[in-house]
Amino acid sequence: MVTRRIVRALVQLAIASVCSFFFIVFLDRKFRVLPKAIHNYMPQHNHGLIVTDVTIAQCSAMNPFASCKLDPEKWQRIEKDLYLGKKWASHAYLHVARKKEEDLLADDKIVLDMSVGRLDPTNTGIHGDDEETWEARPLGLWVKRTSNHKLGDSKETVTTVDVLFGDDVVEARDGWSMAGGTPLLLSGADDIPAPYLTIRRGTQKGPVKPQPRIPENGKFKIMQIADLHLSTGVGRCRDAVPDSYNDGECDADPRTLDFMARILDEEKPNLVVLTGDQVNGETAPDAQSAIFKFAQILIKRKIPYAAIFGNHDDEGSLARGAQMNILESLPYSLSRAGPDDIDGVGNYYVEVLARGKSDHSALTLYLLDSHSYSPNERAYRGYDWIKANQIEWFKNTANRLKKKHKEYTHTHMDLAFIHIPLPEYRDSHNRIKGDWREGVTAPYFNSGFRDVLVEQGVLMVSCGHDHVNDYCALSVDGDQKPALWMCYGGGAGFGGYAGYGGYHRRVRLFDVDMNQARIRTWKRLEYGDVESRIDEQIIVDAGKLVLPAEH
Structure with missing residues (x-):
């Protein structure tokens, strides 16, 4: 009898050990x-x-x-x-x-x-x-x-x-x-x-996917939202300014989303581009819930939107591919995974058609996945870079589209959006307008994407990632000829950092006037005068890059 009890106890212990082993396999160090x-x-x-x-x-x-x-x-x-x-x-x-x-x-x-x-x-x-x-x-x-x-x-x-x-x-x-x-x-x-x-x-039809088009007045407004850093649940504010807001009580996501909704209602953009870190992975154990919060605001207003990913989006419950599946299934989302045979998820472009019933593209937006962290920390610390096959895809795509773009009777313009800044954002010789408050955390390996953007005639690239940098910098060639505007969106979300001296969250607007082939940009703050625009400037006029005004 004693022997049977011992055997039974040993069997139960063995089963428990096996179950515990498999359970631990599926847990990380934070359980x-x-x-x-x-x-x-x-x-x-x-x-x-x-x-x-x-x-x-x-x-x-x-x-x-x-x-x-x-x-x-x-x-x-x-x-x-x-x-x-x-x-x-x-x-x-x-x-x-x-x-x-x-x-x-x-x-x-x-x-x-x-x-x-x-x-x-x-x-x-x-x-x-x-x-x-x-x-x-x-x-x-x-x-x-x-x-x-x-x-x-x-x-x-x-x-x-x-x-x-x-x-x-x-x-x-x-x-x-x-x-x-x-x-x-x-x-x-x-x-x-x-x-x-x-x-x-019941059964449902596929989601609404509108084709962006230049309005009859010839003006098309793009709102860039960078670094929302949304959580599962309300989240916790970081570096909130001012301290007196709401008697010091600050839930990150409600405040972020209220800011986003207010500027959407005031500026009424034709398209929103989300340039990564929409989801704060470490505080989003269900990324889907976080995604729905910003998407619902845009869907409710029937505003088309396109998104790419940052280094924090997939640090929670869902990988980039799964998040893109969700985005692709939502109404008004123009987001796409892009080709399977090149690096990253979210390498694609959005065509904005000319006014009226024309099928000609007036404006093309290129969006590329700038990945996350360096794959080779010993050689290149910090962050990842745009890969060679992505650059080749971009070159081939741009060359193919140019043939069709030449049929447009006015000036066609190309813009680009990424999350992590290019190494050239660090160049101290750039002529800038806006604030350079923190070190540029660009990759230390330069894959040459800036030069290819210039070669293909892209006028401006804008990124996120560095929350409190919000400048536009004019990059020039060796002969000091204007080559490319490189902008920051500025951090929008209270779930991400915003130190470096009392930083108000902000978003960037691009007003594209196809009548004049002109692009004007400015930023809107979360706190303060609701009518204020800061650092307003023209970066393109008659289809050409414009030098920034001297301070």
């Missing part, structure tokens, strides 16, 4: 679930599938026999730990059961609605006089289902379910809505962004 498990997560709507049930599976690292996985033949797990990997001993996952509409049996049930709360929604009166009963699930989840023969209009049935995080959560996708305003009732998760359910009903 967070490693992101590779969800890097490619993207909730998909498959045409013809209907949700038949939803539940939550919970498990604990202290119990080697507990599992957060249900029968894969029936259940699809949403690969987001509801604890966001922040509780090493506690995990929970939403599971969804779905069937093709044609495979539904007479006794199958269909999910019509979902809610969260401690009380049965039938008794609260919030959801009206329900004929169908609400079924309880874990963590305060309630599911209302109906029999298949009562299905009726399939537009009312739930076809996809997802989970987003944070009390400032918003839904940005077409056809999606939040399932009530109450988060799931996680225990011991007061310090974790709360999980909220979101659902999609």
